[in-house]
Amino acid sequence: MVGLHRHRDGSVSVLETRQRDLDRMSRFFALIHRVSRHYRTVMDRAGLSLNDSPVEVLGSFPPTSREDYRDILHPEALVRLGGDRFVCDYSSGSTGRCVLRLATPTDELGEQSVTERVFRQAGMRAGDTFVCADVGFPEIYEFYARAARALGVMRTTYLHLNRDFRRSLEPIGRLAPDVFLTLPSLLARCWPHLRSVWPLGRSPIRSLIFMGEPLHPKLRGEVAQTLGCRVYSFYGTTETGGMAGECDQGAGCHFDPTLIGATIARPQFVDEVTVQGELLLTTWHLRDHSIVKYDVGDVVRITRRPCACGEASPRLTVVERAHEGFVLAGLKLRYQTVFNALKEVAGNLDGLSITLSDLPESEGHTLMRLDIPERFRPLERELLEVVKYKICELDDLYQFGLVRFQLNFQDDGTPERRKLWRVSDRRRYVGEFAEEDAAGAGSNRTSGSP
Amino acid sequence: MLDVEGALTAAAGRAFRLTRFYADMYEAEPGDASEIPFIGGTDYNRAAGLLDCVVDREAIIGILPPYYRDASRFPFTVPEDEAELILRQRRIVRAMKDLGVNFGMSPRFLIVADGRRGPFACEIAKGFYWEGFQTSITFGSGAADELRQEVVLHDPDYVVLVSGRHLRHAVDRARESVWLVEHCGDTPLDAPEYPTLLYADGVDLVGSRPAGRTVCDFDREQLLIEVNPASLLSHASKLMFTCFPLIRYALGRRVPTDESLTTGAF
Numbered sequence: 088m089v090g091l092h093r094h095r096d097g098s099v100s101v102l103e104t105r106q107r108d109l110d111r112m113s114r115f116f117a118l119i120h121r122v123s124r125h126y127r128t129v130m131d132r133a134g135l136s137l138n139d140s141p142v143e144v145l146g147s148f149p150p151t152s153r154e155d156y157r158d159i160l161h162p163e164a165l166v167r168l169g170g171d172r173f174v175c176d177y178s179s180g181s182t183g184r185c186v187l188r189l190a191t192p193t194d195e196l197g198e199q200s201v202t203e204r205v206f207r208q209a210g211m212r213a214g215d216t217f218v219c220a221d222v223g224f225p226e227i228y229e230f231y232a233r234a235a236r237a238l239g240v241m242r243t244t245y246l247h248l249n250r251d252f253r254r255s256l257e258p259i260g261r262l263a264p265d266v267f268l269t270l271p272s273l274l275a276r277c278w279p280h281l282r283s284v285w286p287l288g289r290s291p292i293r294s295l296i297f298m299g300e301p302l303h304p305k306l307r308g309e310v311a312q313t314l315g316c317r318v319y320s321f322y323g324t325t326e327t328g329g330m331a332g333e334c335d336q337g338a339g340c341h342f343d344p345t346l347i348g349a350t351i352a353r354p355q356f357v358d359e360v361t362v363q364g365e366l367l368l369t370t371w372h373l374r375d376h377s378i379v380k381y382d383v384g385d386v387v388r389i390t391r392r393p394c395a396c397g398e399a400s401p402r403l404t405v406v407e408r409a410h411e412g413f414v415l416a417g418l419k420l421r422y423q424t425v426f427n428a429l430k431e432v433a434g435n436l437d438g439l440s441i442t443l444s445d446l447p448e449s450e451g452h453t454l455m456r457l458d459i460p461e462r463f464r465p466l467e468r469e470l471l472e473v474v475k476y477k478i479c480e481l482d483d484l485y486q487f488g489l490v491r492f493q494l495n496f497q498d499d500g501t502p503e504r505r506k507l508w509r510v511s512d513r514r515r516y517v518g519e520f521a522e523e524d525a526a527g528a529g530s531n532r533t534s535g536s537p
Numbered sequence: 538m539l540d541v542e543g544a545l546t547a548a549a550g551r552a553f554r555l556t557r558f559y560a561d562m563y564e565a566e567p568g569d570a571s572e573i574p575f576i577g578g579t580d581y582n583r584a585a586g587l588l589d590c591v592v593d594r595e596a597i598i599g600i601l602p603p604y605y606r607d608a609s610r611f612p613f614t615v616p617e618d619e620a621e622l623i624l625r626q627r628r629i630v631r632a633m634k635d636l637g638v639n640f641g642m643s644p645r646f647l648i649v650a651d652g653r654r655g656p657f658a659c660e661i662a663k664g665f666y667w668e669g670f671q672t673s674i675t676f677g678s679g680a681a682d683e684l685r686q687e688v689v690l691h692d693p694d695y696v697v698l699v700s701g702r703h704l705r706h707a708v709d710r711a712r713e714s715v716w717l718v719e720h721c722g723d724t725p726l727d728a729p730e731y732p733t734l735l736y737a738d739g740v741d742l743v744g745s746r747p748a749g750r751t752v753c754d755f756d757r758e759q760l761l762i763e764v765n766p767a768s769l770l771s772h773a774s775k776l777m778f779t780c781f782p783l784i785r786y787a788l789g790r791r792v793p794t795d796e797s798l799t800t801g802a803f
Contacts, residue, residue: 169586
């Protein structure tokens with residue numbers, strides 16, 4: 088039985104506490120203590136013993152930050168796994184620098200088991216045609232294709248989208264997918280073309296799965312009605328892998344806490360079985376590049392109330408993003424990442440506002456306007472070089488012609504100076520519900536949308 | 538004219554100085570080409586792992602998947618830094634031009650792969666779409682009817698057969714638009730009437746051969762391909778490596794090049 092366990096520091100973990108689950112958790116901590124110098128040091132410093140209850144160890148374990156992952160765990164894994172074969176997921180952890188998540192064949196299988204569960208919950212079944220559409224990262228979809236094949240899917244396709252959305256989406260009518268997986272911001276740009284491929288409400292698509300970012304509720308409703316399909320959310324992070332997926336009820340993403348553990352920091356109990364707070368994830372199901380209490384940066388609500396679908400597993404709903412950020416064609420960026428990169432050439436930069444708006448389709452995907460104090464105008468060329476080539480997330484999108492940059496120099500000391508520290512998102516189906524300031528105030532993200 | 542022997546000796550010297558593997562292998566810095574041994578996958582049993590074989594672990598930004606996801610002669614994961622990624626992209630562009638791609642026409646590609654060759658196919662796709670070309674991938678079961686149908690559904694300008702190469706005749710397209718991926722570790726396909734991309738684990742893209750031509754084109758600034766006089770097989774050297782050196786590394790087969798015609802080595 089899944090329970091909400093309150094730790095001594097007040098945080099809450101969603102746990103199965105049968106003896107075999109406790110044994111498995113103990114083995115996990117023994118493993119990371121043996122193979123990870125970093126985690127061994129963390130445990131020793133915190134006075135955590137392998138003889139302690141694993142629930143106690145988890146409760147006292149300090150969170151792992153993005154920076155810990157990038158600067159310590161990633162290089163450590165590279166050393167440890169150097170004699171093996173592994174594959175990589177590319178992530179920056181939204182830090183502007185390329186970081187690799189290494190996955191051995193064993194870890195890939197662990198993640199595949201989670202993915203198969205999510206796909207099954209989203210209605211994927213034997214004989215289906217499965218199409219994934221994205222502007223890049225085909226290796227992610229090759230992995231999904233493997234999970235789909237294990238469920239008996241007949242045909243799997245990675246449909247590559249380039250900046251000519253109309254032309255690149257054109258095969259989808261003939262491919263006639265039963266299950267279609269894509270990213271909300273790409274779906275929004277494809278929607279004018281996708282909506283008219285089939286008669287209203289009569290597309291072959293039975294399940295549309297979205298991941299990586301929230302889907303605007305208006306678009307979600309329109310998609311479901313126009314295509315005549317169900318829409319499912321698939322929640323996860325690059326660093327931990329896929330984690331949870333919605334069922335037909337659309338009332339939160341189901342997850343298996345014995346595979347990926349969820350701990351809620353600074354929790355607030357909504358009722359006796361529902362808790363809300365900052366999400367930390369532990370990858371019980373990974374052996375070779377594990378992570379303990381990874382600080383995802385999302386505020387979530389987790390309930391163990393049984394779902395109307397009949398499944399007893401806990402469900403997760405994203406309430407808001409704790410870290411300021413925005414998404415471009417599926418790639419997450421933080422305001423601070425852009426700001427810090429610009430400071431590399433403009434050391435005393437003290438103001439920046441970012442405005443995102445849709446470009447006409449013939450010109451790309453997104454216009455990113457950067458408002459910068461006038462005195463930095465002499466550095467215009469260097470600043471443009473930074474956003475085009477020095478931030479790994481933007482580098483790809485610029486190369487693909489999906490993002491364009493505009494530097495807008497404003498007088499110093501303007502009365503609207505306060506606005507210089509903002510991200511404004513004016514994109515259709517993205518911006519209307521996702522404007523936030525750089526100080527980290529929460530966005531108005533809709534509940535239920537990862 | 539490139540001083541081939543000088544470039545090889547310089548590359549071997551750098552590999553000796555910058556990596557533990559080549560330092561152990563050579564024991565002393567090679568003074569000329571005669572002091573540089575021909576090596577192969579088996580020699581890498583001397584290395585503890587890939588970090589013995591790379592110049593700067595912090596510069597690694599990605600890996601090169603082997604042709605088969607679950608089998609490779611090279612015992613470790615092959616890494617890449619940004620400079621080598623750019624060099625590899627240069628080879629991809631050269632090969633596409635060699636095979637007649639009109640970059641101004643924004644051609645569409647369909648890559649045909651299976652489960653075993655999926656990650657490898659993805660890496661090819663990334664090289665193609667980096668140039669702005671739509672590059673989709675179909676992961677099929679390997680049946681001729683299915684392949685034929687996929688090509689009709691996608692209607693691409695070019696079909697790239699990473700798997701299902703024996704089904705090339707089933708594709709109802711002009712032969713120039715059906716590319717075959719040859720892997721040095723496999724038996725040669727013997728399909729000179731089809732354009733071919735030649736790959737080797739460790740090196741990734743070696744070169745290309747358009748339909749009807751007998752020799753493989755490759756970037757001589759980046760790669761040196763020689764014949765090992767003992768085995769009569771081809772060995773490659775990366776002359777411009779910055780991350781992962783390969784010096785006189787066995788490709789696993791003889792690669793037909795211009796040099797082989799002029800020297801009569803093949």
